[in-house]
Amino acid sequence: MTNFSRRNFLKTVGIGGAATVTGFGCAAPGRATNANGAHVVVVGGGSGGATAAKYLKRFSPEMDVTLIEPTATYYTCYGSNWVLGGHAQMDDIAQNYDALQSRHGVNVVQDSVTEIDPARRTVKTAGGDTMTYDRLILSPGIDFRYDAIPGITAADSERIPHAWKAGDQTTILRRQLEAMPDGGVFVMVAPGNPFRCPPGPYERASMVAHYFKQEKPRSKIIILDNKENFSKQGLFMEGWEQHYGDMIEWVPSSRGGQVEEIDAANLTTISDGGFTEFKADVLNYIPPQTAGAIAMQTGLAGDGFWCPVDQMTFESSIHPGIYVIGDSSVAGAMPKSGHSANNQAKVAAAAISREMAGLEPLAPSTANTCYSLITPDHAISVAAVYAYTDGAMAGVEGSGGVSPAGAPASVRQMEAIYTKGWYDGITGDIWG
Ligand SMILES: Cc1cc2nc3c(=O)[nH]c(=O)nc-3n(C[C@H](O)[C@H](O)[C@H](O)COP(=O)(O)OP(=O)(O)OC[C@H]3O[C@@H](n4cnc5c(N)ncnc54)[C@H](O)[C@@H]3O)c2cc1C
Structure with missing residues (x-):
């Protein structure tokens, strides 16, 4: 490109x-x-x-x-x-x-x-x-809207990184994951819609699970979600079951996933009016935006x-x-x-x-593609084309779609290769 x-x-x-x-x-x-x-x-x-x-x-x-x-x-x-x-x-x-x-x-x-x-x-x-x-x-x-729930402020982001802007925050979260003992719990709090990169939290859980599987296989990942469903959900869950068994637990908003408060000092989330708590070894709070x-x-x-x-x-x-x-x-x-x-x-x-x-x-038409890795050799994607219609960018009927469910490993592997190709292509187009 x-x-x-x-x-x-x-x-x-x-x-x-x-x-x-x-x-x-x-x-x-x-x-x-x-x-x-x-x-x-x-x-x-x-x-x-x-x-x-x-x-x-x-x-x-x-x-x-x-x-x-x-x-x-x-x-x-x-x-x-x-x-x-x-x-x-x-x-x-x-x-x-x-x-x-x-x-x-x-x-x-x-x-x-x-x-x-x-x-x-x-x-x-x-x-x-x-x-x-x-x-x-x-x-x-x-x-970030750190005022959305009590108990946490922007000043806590060194100890409780969001890692939703890449750079130092990414490094901090990686170091915390490295320092976490085997058998520890990684808790991610995912925001409600709309937010930057809808599949991002679930790719993150996948990548952390990939790391844990090799280095800390007794560890657990809990995603507390402020939603009832998420992008490419069926494909993510299929991949999680295939590669990580029950290592990743996704908790939707109606089952205690909607975090109402954070006890930052104790790395603990509070939901269900105080009835449900999750204590983390590593807490990744991604605030509303x-x-x-x-x-x-x-x-x-x-x-x-x-x-x-x-x-x-x-x-x-x-x-x-x-x-x-x-x-x-x-x-x-x-x-x-x-x-x-x-x-x-x-x-x-x-x-x-x-x-x-x-x-x-001129009335524009645009596109979006989002690849997500579940393992380094297993990727899934979503793509769509949009056109300016009745005053807004609307999805073009019949365009795009998601990766097929139940596809063989060879298809997932090809998509992992396309993921890298997409990265090289888009960064070349932007900064090259
Ligand atoms: C974990 C994760 C994974 C993602 N994966 C994908 C993916 O696979 N595919 C995909 O398409 N998208 C992905 N995204 C989303 C993507 O990164 C963002 O949607 C995209 O970067 C938005 O571009 P932007 O220009 O709006 O903001 P940014 O890329 O964040 O750029 C904003 C820039 O503005 C600068 N800035 C801010 N304030 C000022 C100021 N006052 N003066 C001067 N400069 C300023 C900042 O320094 C920054 O460089 C992902 C996001 C996350 C968090």
Whole structure:
């Protein structure tokens, strides 16, 4: 995917289908003059922001694109569960901004945005800079609602890691799992919908079980879930039974899974009005989530937790000129995933490029694929195609689906190979 031409990309992810490919192709010459001098600032160099910056330069090479991101190394959440399972290292999930800067001409600024003024169209950074923008793309990921239940605060996240943003948190959780004695209990608290990466908690349980099976086979994994069902549930449960017996216990919200309080000092969860307690050796509390802090602070989520956008372009419904993509946005049927963020970034970049050329946006179509490893050689997946329909990104009937139930080991093994291929492809497309 790294060497995609604009036309090939549009064909592949199908933004607007055939009509869009033609329309965008025709639009290209006009943009060269009209986008000249326009300054687009992109906040956040993760899955959405890095893609947006790169594709803005591809669609409109004359555009001035600044990407603001605080870290020099971005660790992908995808693959972070493999690190927890012990068959990948942090280096394997590390990405940097060298290619965006040197190959694609993006101005990469290592800083953090502290304030956005939508009326003046300026951003301020922690480093003391103020920049003006013509258009702003915001992809700040997620923040956590530690106030959702009593007994735990953000200050506890060193001892009770969420590991829902990859990096130090991943390393902390891995070390705790390594230090846990055989026969210990790993308790994960999974959030209710919507949240970042719907299959993520269940892949995590699988990867931890893979590690325990080799190193600590008497140990137990309990998933306390704030839901009654979860993504790819049948396939996960089939794989768990096949590889891990009764090592993983999933507790839905109606059977005590809805955690109401945490006794952080004793690594204990409390549910059922105080009648049910689970004491953990390693506790992984994944809090409910909101749009990234800078989006919340700018009022882009209104009274809610996520940012409403015009799903044709991903321009904010609240502040014109600001495009919110990735996990922070409300994107119809699209899940909060890296693949979704990558596709939404291309929609926003195309809409801005067209606008700068005086062209109307085209109705987008996008895709999502999520692979999950149950063992390093057993993977399952879900895929879907979405199209802008009646004002929202809706699933296209008959597209996508999940891996077949009861498939032979050879099929699961091929999907494990595709998982790695997907990782290499998408990270090459985003940061390569
Ligand atoms: C365990 C796990 C497994 C996952 N597996 C998959 C998978 O297999 N496939 C998949 O598609 N998705 C997966 N995901 C989901 C995926 O990681 C996210 O959906 C995706 O990264 C969202 O992209 P984003 O751009 O919205 O946010 P992010 O990728 O989190 O990027 C946000 C960026 O914004 C920066 N930022 C935040 N605030 C500011 C600020 N004020 N100023 C400047 N920069 C700022 C941050 O530093 C960060 O780099 C997984 C997630 C988890 C937790």
